[in-house]
Amino acid sequence: MRTILYYAASVIMFLIVLVILTIIVYHLKNRRKEKKYQNQKKKWEHYLFKYLAEEINVEEAALKLNSNYFYLYDFIKPYLKNLKGDDFEKIKQLVKENGMNKFFLEKLEQGRKEEKIKAAVFLGKVEEKKALPLLEIYLDSDNKDLQTVSIWAIADIGEQRLFFKILKIVLKESRFTFEILTEILIRFGRDICGEIETFLKENFYQENKLEVILGVPEYQALSLFFDIFGYYRYHPGVQLMEPVLIPEYNNEVLIHIFKSLVKMEYPVDKDLSVFLSHDDWVVRSQTARYIGVINADGYLEELQVLINDSNWWVRYYSAWAILKTGNIDVLKDIIKSEKKGKEMSEYVLAQNNI
Amino acid sequence: MGDERDYKILIAEDDESISRLISYKFKNQNLESEVVTDGDQVLPEIEKGVYDALILDLMLPVLDGMSILNKIRENNIEIPVLILSARSQEKDILKALKSGADEYLTKPFRPEELIIRLKMLLDGVD
Numbered sequence: 001m002r003t004i005l006y007y008a009a010s011v012i013m014f015l016i017v018l019v020i021l022t023i024i025v026y027h028l029k030n031r032r033k034e035k036k037y038q039n040q041k042k043k044w045e046h047y048l049f050k051y052l053a054e055e056i057n058v059e060e061a062a063l064k065l066n067s068n069y070f071y072l073y074d075f076i077k078p079y080l081k082n083l084k085g086d087d088f089e090k091i092k093q094l095v096k097e098n099g100m101n102k103f104f105l106e107k108l109e110q111g112r113k114e115e116k117i118k119a120a121v122f123l124g125k126v127e128e129k130k131a132l133p134l135l136e137i138y139l140d141s142d143n144k145d146l147q148t149v150s151i152w153a154i155a156d157i158g159e160q161r162l163f164f165k166i167l168k169i170v171l172k173e174s175r176f177t178f179e180i181l182t183e184i185l186i187r188f189g190r191d192i193c194g195e196i197e198t199f200l201k202e203n204f205y206q207e208n209k210l211e212v213i214l215g216v217p218e219y220q221a222l223s224l225f226f227d228i229f230g231y232y233r234y235h236p237g238v239q240l241m242e243p244v245l246i247p248e249y250n251n252e253v254l255i256h257i258f259k260s261l262v263k264m265e266y267p268v269d270k271d272l273s274v275f276l277s278h279d280d281w282v283v284r285s286q287t288a289r290y291i292g293v294i295n296a297d298g299y300l301e302e303l304q305v306l307i308n309d310s311n312w313w314v315r316y317y318s319a320w321a322i323l324k325t326g327n328i329d330v331l332k333d334i335i336k337s338e339k340k341g342k343e344m345s346e347y348v349l350a351q352n353n354i
Numbered sequence: 355m356g357d358e359r360d361y362k363i364l365i366a367e368d369d370e371s372i373s374r375l376i377s378y379k380f381k382n383q384n385l386e387s388e389v390v391t392d393g394d395q396v397l398p399e400i401e402k403g404v405y406d407a408l409i410l411d412l413m414l415p416v417l418d419g420m421s422i423l424n425k426i427r428e429n430n431i432e433i434p435v436l437i438l439s440a441r442s443q444e445k446d447i448l449k450a451l452k453s454g455a456d457e458y459l460t461k462p463f464r465p466e467e468l469i470i471r472l473k474m475l476l477d478g479v480d
Contacts, residue, residue: 045371049378078371082440085464 037071044075051094052087062098069103073122076100080125092126101128108134117149124153132159139169148175155187160195163188171216171224182227193234196225200240219250226253230260238266245270251280258286267294276302281311288314292321300327307334307341315341319348328354361406361476363387366396366422367438368414376409379465385472393417400431407475409468412439412450420453427454434475438463 044065051061065072079091095101101123108119108131120138123131131153138150139162151170154162163185170176170184185192203209210218222244229237241257244250245268254275261268275287276299288306291299299321306318319341322330331345363380365387367373373389380387388405390396393414400408408426412419423435434456439446442460450458456478457471 045374049375052375053378053382075371078369079375082369082372082461082463083465084462085466087465088462 040068040071041075044072048076048079048091048094052090058090058093058097061094065094066098069100070118072098072100073104073118077125095126096128101126101130104128105130105134113143113146117145120146120149120153124149124156127157129157129159132157132162136162136165139165144175151184152187155184158187158189158191160188160192163192163195164199167221168214171214171220178224181224182231185224185228186231190232190234193229193232193237196228197234197236197240200225204240205243219253222250222253223256226256226260230256230263233264235264235266238264238268242268242270247274247278251278251283254278255280255282255286258283258290262286262290262293265293267296272296272299273302276306281309281314284309285311285313285317288317288321292317292324295325297325300325300330304330304334304341307344315344316348319344323348323352323354360384360386362404363407363409363472364396364399364405365389365409366393366414366419367391367409367411369411376465376468379469383469383473385469391415393419393422396422397425400426400433405433407434407436407472409436409438409472410455412437412441412446420450423450423453423455434478436468436472436475438468 047056047061047064050056051058076091076095080088083091104119104122105128107115108123111119116138120131120135123135135150135154135157138146139154141147141150147169151166154166167185170181176184203213208218210221214221226237226241228234229241238261241260244253245257247254258275272287272291275283276291278284278287284306288303290296291303303318303322303325306314307322309315309318319331322328328349331349333339334341334345335349361384363385365373365376367376367389368391370389370391373391377387377389388399390399391414394416396408396410396414396417399405410419410422414422419437419439423437426433426435435454436457436459437450437455438459438461439450440461441447447458447460456475459468459471
């Protein structure tokens, strides 16, 4: 019995030592690998900076940065993420020259799952159009991660042909919030506004057609489109907003219209009073804001009423709009005569250093 | 920009790849620079009084860029501050400018534009 116990204890001890040794070896190996990478990174950095400063040409730089493509990808990632303009274009040229694009195109086709994902991200960032046929196939992939990175990559490449295909996918997927949806779609670039305008002109005025085509309620699609118009200050888009700029229309869409108009600072030929008395406080506040932004005349009376609204933002934007439309004396008078709205008037004047 | 002396710039940026690239570009423009990566290193450096401008990332570890900016202005430290941030929303830009930032550049950025804006700031100070 004692011998068995002794034997068992020895085996356990041996296993513990073995595990500890394995951990140490693994750790040392990783440290060596990391050190090697850091040294390699320093060398790459030296040549990359020289290349960006035009001290060496692309061929020379490509010869110095042409191994360990996965590590090279990690090295180059922060520059692709943070730079634009000439330096970004130079890096794009470099990765084409040093074979990185070719390597990742192969990985996108034949790599393991995680390699495909990395390849899609990289090829999107460097706007490699040769990746498009595969990325398009991956839009229908059951692998949601691969599908998502393919969506972002196509948007980064800005392939307008696939805009509506991607739109249909992202609108149906609950994992994309409205903000993410907008971010994906604006990556296609300003030219996409023209595509949206044509699409809406063809389909918007036919009942339920948008819903049938895109598979989501009309208000969702319109909110998104109007947001994109606003982001790019696309003035021709206003003519498409005007027909639905009526108080009975969906609140969500009205809010997005006003937010876009604020960004565009574009005046519409509409009586805005009906929106200042809207049931939804967001519509009221955004209308007041818009009136201030475009410096619209004729709403002073309504704004003075709204300075006492139950909602803080409505009170704030009303006071702000009174100020922006050149009626500073009205605010001063409210304060002086201790009328309702005194507090907000004081707040807005102080905020504007008055 | 005056040619008489080199300017010294403090770069507060946690992405070392980017801060090193900026430093490299500065060197070619006769701009001397130091880099800090944590937010709590910024004020002690600034208080040395040797820097002509600060390039400040808003998302720094330990102490965020907005808190640093507020402290700089509360303490009446007169140093031009150029924000270099991935936050590109209008409200973030306005907030930083209202809090006393002199310039705001969003990432991704053009290093050449950063240098031009910085030089304009430095010219204004001179």
